[in-house]
Amino acid sequence: MKITGYLSEFSLGEIFRFLEQGQKTGCLSIKPIEAENAFRLPPQKCYIFFRVGQIVAASRELDHQGLQQLIEQRGFLHVTTIQRILKLYPLTQPLGLALKTQGALDSQQLQLLFKYQVLTPIPELFSLAEGWFKFDAHHPLPLAEMTGLSAPPRDVALAGLRLLQDWTPLMDKLPLPDSTMISLSEGQPPCRLNPLEWRVWEYVDKTVTLEGIAQALNLPTLEVQKICFRLMMAGLVEEIVNIPTETATKTPPAPSPPTSEVSFSVSQSFLKGVLSFLKTKAQPTV
Incomplete structure (x- = not known):
């Protein structure tokens, strides 16, 4: 094969x-x-x-x-x-x-x-x-x-990436600061993590962005991105990209179509005549 x-x-x-x-x-x-x-x-x-x-x-x-x-x-x-x-x-x-x-x-x-x-x-x-x-x-x-x-490949990948000095070629592959991480394995990670990786791991499966993790741990956001990338390459976590929900712009309602009703101009003298006629019809006859 x-x-x-x-x-x-x-x-x-x-x-x-x-x-x-x-x-x-x-x-x-x-x-x-x-x-x-x-x-x-x-x-x-x-x-x-x-x-x-x-x-x-x-x-x-x-x-x-x-x-x-x-x-x-x-x-x-x-x-x-x-x-x-x-x-x-x-x-x-x-x-x-x-x-x-x-x-x-x-x-x-x-x-x-x-x-x-x-x-x-x-x-x-x-x-x-x-x-x-x-x-x-x-x-x-x-x-x-x-x-x-x-050695398991995931352990080799994790240990090898810890030795990486120049991250420039990988900058466009790092998880985004506003992403979150979910675990790909149940329970504890199946490989050994260093203390800093453990601190980041504690935020996995929570709705905390990488930027939020960095603030909570008082670390540079880039450092948290590197740690999460190592965990991703070891197959321990997966990135969930948070797509911002844009506020829908309210469009004004379309104007109502013109009705077929016809407006009549009624004179005041005509209205008075109608009212006097109705009063006369309402009086009882003797």
């Missing part, structure tokens, strides 16, 4: 939720479609690997060298040492677990490697003005890129 499309049609958050809820296994490829900027490096393509709806690895290339290079960059092991171990013990499980089994890495190091591997590309991917994506369910999982750890 292959699914392709553009990020202008489906947001990265929607794609993550689809793969998580469908418990998909395979490779999600994301290729930026963006003009190169002379002041910064062009965005890079990214490959995110899923197993039963959980993210298990991410890489910039498909050469199966990314995790080894990351291990060396973090100062844990040299690539030559890793390759020497792999010659002695052929890879039949995720590389991270294999190195842990040999005592070359510990659990804490694996956690750090996994977080750095999967969280680093997330801010950039969510900031893409346009991109093309493809999910290939037949792509084999790359054991050489896997630490052996996994």
Whole structure:
């Protein structure tokens, strides 16, 4: 099964939720479609690997060298040492677990490697003005890129967006200040929120606008918009846009059509004659 499309049609958050809820296994490829900027490096393509709806690895290339290079960059092991171990013990499980089994890495190091591997590309991917994506369910999982750890896509999206520094590309995607938020899950949120996100979450499902939340929490409105955007991308809330009801302008009633009645001008002498006649008819005869 292959699914392709553009990020202008489906947001990265929607794609993550689809793969998580469908418990998909395979490779999600994301290729930026963006003009190169002379002041910064062009965005890079990214490959995110899923197993039963959980993210298990991410890489910039498909050469199966990314995790080894990351291990060396973090100062844990040299690539030559890793390759020497792999010659002695052929890879039949995720590389991270294999190195842990040999005592070359510990659990804490694996956690750090996994977080750095999967969280680093997330801010950039969510900031893409346009991109093309493809999910290939037949792509084999790359054991050489896997630490052996996994995480729900919504947790990765939420944690990755917390690292975003430049929100300029996302300004037109933020929820509106006069919108309200409703929860998409019953009870408590299914993922871990930080203290500030919790304070905003307390106003979900209430008729309080984002601007009202900002005033109640003494926060800038833009900060509340960013927090709500993160919750939206994690599939926790949905924006309800409040459309202002315009006061209907009262149009004056249309003038009544002219009646067919004819007005007569009656003289005073004629009225006196009629009254005297009626009085005479009203007197009893002798």
